[in-house]
Amino acid sequence: MPATDSPAILVARFLRSSGYNETYDAFVTEAGLEPDAGTVGKGDLTLEVLLEEKKAYDFSARFEKLGVEGEDGEQGGWGSGGPEKAEVVTTLPSRSNILCAAVFETEEGGSTLLVSTADRRLHALDATTSVLRDSMSGLQDSPILSTLVYMGKYLLTASMSGQLLLSDLAGHTIERRRDHLKYIVRVAMLEDDSHGLLLATAGWDCKVVLYKPRLSREEGGEDTFMLGDPIATIILPTKPEAMVLTLHPETSQPIVLLTRTDSNLIYFYSAESTPRLLGKQNLAPHSNAWVAFTPSAIALSPTDPTLLAVGTSSVPHMKLLIVRLLFPPYNQPMLPTRSLAAEPQDTQSSQARRELALASREAAAIQIHCTTMAPQTAYSTPAVAWRPDGSGVWVNGDDGVVRGVEVRSGKVVRVLGGGHEEGSKVRCIWAGVVGGREVLVSGGFDQRLIVWRTDGNEVA
Incomplete structure (x- = not known):
């Protein structure tokens, strides 16, 4: 049959x-x-x-918003070069699914590639040569989902159990925090001369926890770096998906940008002892569906802090949005509705016109809305990473391929295959400059760590 x-x-x-x-x-x-x-x-x-x-x-499909091409139909923005040569890292001491990978500068001036795997290990490799420097097996009590390095010597790791651990790069514990019940999926840090250091963690217990770490220097002694108790906690109705920290363009105050499951919106919170919801930005302003998609991965442009790349939960293929952030006023309390303040003489039609004007402004802020053709399901974990010059965005996929999308045109201009097994899930990606050259790192559920390198000129 x-x-x-x-x-x-x-x-x-x-x-x-x-x-x-x-x-x-x-x-x-x-x-x-x-x-x-x-x-x-x-x-x-x-x-x-x-x-x-x-x-x-x-x-x-007709509503996809693409950019413009250069003169004579030539694509502009991406330019030549970019990582294309796959180097399979064979120095990892064990084989397990790759959960996160990122490159950080060390105190000595070199670059370290930190890779966490499902067997609860954290591997440290030389980012230039991929030589294994260390492999820590007992650092956390569960697999590590996110890592950060501060000042080139302090390591922050967040685990599936909800534990946040501060240690040195050798794995010696300095402080443990368990302010989440489970799954810390994002750790973000922001340092500013006026406001000092801010740390935020987002967990699947529907909380975002804010810290003000303290760094003290004693004369003739070692620096002391401590997380301390949280300064604030943001309670959410659904679990957070993605989060970044940035400064408000008008007041230079720290802002928490986050997205949530089953919501089309970007949420703007103040990073105060009593956080305030400053406003929201709808990424599907003209959609008549309750939830068109979830913004599952976000990343700020390295060249423009008001430009955001958004990887969505759309199936069967990921859609990528390049969005101009519409920062709400910092000192004005958010209104209970998306419309402007209603006046006694308002009619239903005048309120509808204001709602339409706001939706049109939000729609105009979406610079690019394109299909990446990266296959995914409802259980996928979208990831996005900017090229260092801001000309393009890399996205992962469930077919073992990493794709590069040109920001100017919204077209897929690079398809990196042959590194991961065909049909396997690419779990995480990182893009940046290592040793003066542009590098892309990808890790997948095929238990492979791939460093994509370029033979082109050094990045200025």
């Missing part, structure tokens, strides 16, 4: 439901189907449903 969504079954259902009985009998006999193959049950796929879904897909 063919599958319930096979072409033969769909044709049989169409013939029977349309009353073509003689044609149906002849078709069933010739196709070798059961006599009741054309019976349509609740939820069964039919030709009519298939056509409606195709129309809906074509309709949504």
Whole structure:
């Protein structure tokens, strides 16, 4: 018996439901189907449903917002070069799924590639040569999901158990914090001359915890770096998906940008002892669906702090948005609705016009809205990483391929295959400059760590 969504079954259902009985009998006999193959049950796929879904897909595809090309149709922005040569790292002492990978500068001036794996190990490699420097197996009590290095010598690791650990690069524990119940999925840090150091952690216990770490220097002694107790906690109705810290462009105050599960919005919070929700920005302002997608991964442009790359949960392929951030006023309390303050003489139509004007402004802030063709499911973990010059964005996928999207045109201009196993999940990516050259790092559930290098000129 063919599958319930096979072409033969769909044709049989169409013939029977349309009353073509003689044609149906002849078709069933010739196709070798059961006599009741054309019976349509609740939820069964039919030709009519298939056509409606195709129309809906074509309709949504027309709303993709792409950039402009250069003169004479030539693509601009990405330029030549970029990492393309795959180097499979073979120096890891164990094989396990790669969970996160990132490069940090060390106190000695070199670069260290930190890689966490599902077997609870944290590996430190020379970012230039991929030589293994250290492999720590007992650093955390569960797999590490996010890492940070401060001042080239202080290591912060966040685990699936909800523990935040401060240690040195050799793995010697300085401080342990357990202010989350489970899954710290994001750790972000911001240092500013006016406001000092700010640290934020986002966990699947629906909390964002803010810290003001303290660094004290004693004359003739070693520096002392401590996290201390949290200064504030933001309680969310759903779990956070992505988070970054930045400064408000008008007041230079620290701002927490975060996205949540089952929400199209970017949320702007103040980073005070009593955090305030300053405002929201809708990434699907004209959608009539309750939730069109979840912004699952966000990253600020390295050349423009008001430009945000957003990787979405859209299926079957990830959609990428390049969004101009609409920072709300810092000292003005957020209104209870998305509309402006209602006045007594307001009518329903005037309020609707203001809502439409706001939606149009939010739509205009979306510079690029494109399909990356990176396959993913509802269980995928989207990841995005900017090229160092801000000309493009790398995205992961569930097919073992990393894709490069040009920011100017919104087109996929690089497809990096051959490093990861075909059809495997690329879990994490990092992009930056190592040793004066542009580098891309990717880790996957094929237990491979790939360093993509370029033979081009050094980055200025």
